Amino acid sequence: xxxxxxxxxxxxxxxxxxxxxxxxxxxxxxxxxxxxxxxxxxxxxxxxxxxxxxxxxxxxxxxxxxxxxxxxxxxxxxxxxxxxxxxxxxxxxxxxxxxxxxxxxxxxxxxxxxxxxxxxxxxxxxxxxxxxxxxxxxxxxxxxxxxxxxxxxxxxxxxxxxxxxxxxxxxxxxxxxxxxxxxxxxxxxxxxxxxxxxxxxxxxxxxxxxxxxxxxxxxxxxxxxxxxxxxx
Amino acid sequence: xxxxxxxxxxxxxxxxxxxxxxxxxxxxxxxxxxxxxxxxxxxxxxxxxxxxxxxxxxxxxxxxxxxxxxxxxxxxxxxxxxxxxxxxxxxxxxxxxxxxxxxxxxxxxxxxxxxxxxxxxxxxxxxxxxxxxxxxxxxxxxxxxxxxxxxxxxxxxxxxxxxxxxxxxxxxxxxxxxxxxxxxxxxxxxxxxxxxxxxxxxxxxxxxxxxxxxxxxxx
Numbered sequence: 281x282x283x284x285x286x287x288x289x290x291x292x293x294x295x296x297x298x299x300x301x302x303x304x305x306x307x308x309x310x311x312x313x314x315x316x317x318x319x320x321x322x323x324x325x326x327x328x329x330x331x332x333x334x335x336x337x338x339x340x341x342x343x344x345x346x347x348x349x350x351x352x353x354x355x356x357x358x359x360x361x362x363x364x365x366x367x368x369x370x371x372x373x374x375x376x377x378x379x380x381x382x383x384x385x386x387x388x389x390x391x392x393x394x395x396x397x398x399x400x401x402x403x404x405x406x407x408x409x410x411x412x413x414x415x416x417x418x419x420x421x422x423x424x425x426x427x428x429x430x431x432x433x434x435x436x437x438x439x440x441x442x443x444x445x446x447x448x449x450x451x452x453x454x455x456x457x458x459x460x461x462x463x464x465x466x467x468x469x470x471x472x473x474x475x476x477x478x479x480x481x482x483x484x485x486x487x488x489x490x491x492x493x494x495x496x497x498x499x500x501x502x503x504x505x506x507x508x509x510x511x512x
Numbered sequence: 513x514x515x516x517x518x519x520x521x522x523x524x525x526x527x528x529x530x531x532x533x534x535x536x537x538x539x540x541x542x543x544x545x546x547x548x549x550x551x552x553x554x555x556x557x558x559x560x561x562x563x564x565x566x567x568x569x570x571x572x573x574x575x576x577x578x579x580x581x582x583x584x585x586x587x588x589x590x591x592x593x594x595x596x597x598x599x600x601x602x603x604x605x606x607x608x609x610x611x612x613x614x615x616x617x618x619x620x621x622x623x624x625x626x627x628x629x630x631x632x633x634x635x636x637x638x639x640x641x642x643x644x645x646x647x648x649x650x651x652x653x654x655x656x657x658x659x660x661x662x663x664x665x666x667x668x669x670x671x672x673x674x675x676x677x678x679x680x681x682x683x684x685x686x687x688x689x690x691x692x693x694x695x696x697x698x699x700x701x702x703x704x705x706x707x708x709x710x711x712x713x714x715x716x717x718x719x720x721x722x723x724x725x726x727x728x729x730x731x
Contacts, residue, residue: 307559307596308582310575333596360635361582369634376634381558382600382642389597400604401645405676407628408641438576450576450593451560457595502575508583510567 281443281476284494289319292467292493296320296432299327299352303388303433303459304342307333308361308505311452312341313434315469315497321348329353331388331428333381333455335365340503346374355428357381361505380408383425385458391427392461392490399424433463436497437486440470441477444491445484453485460490469497514685514703514728519653521546521730522701523612523683526651532556534603534643536613537581539653543612554590556608558599558639563591580639600639604646611647613640615654615679617669620717622679622691624652625671637674644675656684656714663716665689665697687711688728689719696720701728 286292293316296302306312321344328351335354336343343362345351353375359365368374379387380402390398399422403409413424435456438449446468448456460466473496514522516539524546527533534556535541547553555564557579564579565586572586579585602608617625624644627637644650657663665682682689688701696718699711702725712719
């Protein structure tokens with residue numbers, strides 16, 4: 281087995297250059313690469329294009345990189361939880377490409393799967409369709425959408441082994457498996473890094489072939505956006 | 513007039529046994545609380561969960577288990593977890609039987625607008641465009657009029673469209689209406705205490721009224 285372990289987030293992201301295109305896993309703040317984001321803020325990399333379903337909140341997740349003006353462009357489906365994001369967007373400091381969530385997920389999957397384009401009905405007849413090829417299949421209209429790929433994919437898993445096999449937990453899986461496939465270099469941070477052989481091959485969600493670097497993250501905050509409970 | 517709970521209760525009556533359902537954020541999420549116990553359904557959350565359970569008790573809260581509204585939830589016996597791409601394969605592939613979502617405007621030919629107010633709100637469409645483009649059965653839950661009193665049931669939508677010719681039924685605080693295949697809102701039921709004339713006055717799109725219109729039965 282190939283050992284892909286690096287010692288920490290700073291080492292993992294050391295060669296992410298200014299103006300790179302990144303994919304960052306997560307849905308809201310669930311399953312985001314907290315350690316890699318913190319390391320990017322420390323490194324001060326700028327001009328980044330970030331492909332991520334959301335843009336974090338003002339003081340966590342990708343919001344931390346927006347505050348420091350490290351992000352040039354966001355490619356997302358929903359950005360409603362971030363006032364600084366909205367401010368930068370309305371003043372034109374930040375470029376934003378809003379994409380239907382299923383189309384975003386499939387474009388990333390296509391990027392990793394070597395499918396340059398596909399047709400989907402989502403967005404037909406809307407602003408999203410502007411400039412796109414339209415074709416009818418079985419009488420229903422579809423849009424041609426192209427793949428997305430990135431210089432680096434930053435993903436977060438629950439467990440991983442040193443050869444890069446990953447296991448996710450709960451709804452923290454979300455965009456992470458497809459992004460792991462679509463990065464030229466995929467960096468996985470995990471809550472628990474184990475030796476090769478300790479993961480049951482039947483239970484691996486993302487095979488290690490997609491992952492180039494892996495490390496055990498530390499100090500996971502795993503912030504909750506809408507803590508909703510019921511009385512016993 | 514109905515409150516939000518009333519709208520949710522009325523929509524819950526539309527839910528069929530043995531179906532898979534996607535509930536949007538807001539009033540649609542409340543529908544889950546009023547589905548009768550003898551009706552078995554599975555709720556889908558587009559962030560990767562089939563079989564959404566109730567909100568957790570305080571000590572069960574798990575940051576890794578949320579719904580599409582980012583609220584903490586639980587799983588149920590028989591739940592399953594998957595990626596976002598698989599989630600939208602279920603939606604796009606037509607495997608989800610019913611989608612219930614909110615809207616800012618609906619037109620008489622079933623167009624829906626619910627993602628953008630130019631110059632004002634730029635939050636994004638999330639999964640709404642995928643859902644409305646692929647679901648066979650879409651019910652919209654919304655207020656009949658905006659806060660300023662303007663009808664939200666229109667001849668054509670004034671806001672940017674989310675999807676074309678897709679809404680089948682609208683349940684508002686005033687009425688239950690079907691969207692006719694040839695266009696028009698067919699009035700099916702009135703909310704308690706609301707007259708047909710009041711509904712006519714509050715509906716800017718073509719309203720079709722045939723015969724006596726019964727009052728909704730809730731509870």
